[in-house]
Amino acid sequence: MSKLPRVSGQQVVAALERIGFRVRRQHGSHIIMRRDDPFAQTVVPAHRELDRGTLRAILRQSDISVEDLLHLL
Secondary structure (H helix, E strand, C coil), rough: CCCCCCCCCHHHHHHHHHHHEEEEEECCCEEEEEECCCCCCEECCCCCCHHHHHHHHHHHHHCHHHHHHHCCC
16 A cells, blocks of 8 residues: 555545546535545545545545555646
8 A cells, every 4th residue: 555645635626526526515625526426425625735534534435546546646
């Protein structure tokens, strides 16, 4: 397993959009993203740097690996 990179919320949003997620809505600094097929929904904080645990939860909810995220960035 690769080490988690230090990324911003906007970088994660851009990476998720490349694999079919779209911004559903935004509530304050939290961006709710959804993919219809296969269904997945996740919340991405629009922060300058995401905590490792938050990033790991986003990856788990969107069903992508750390390696896939590195390729998408």
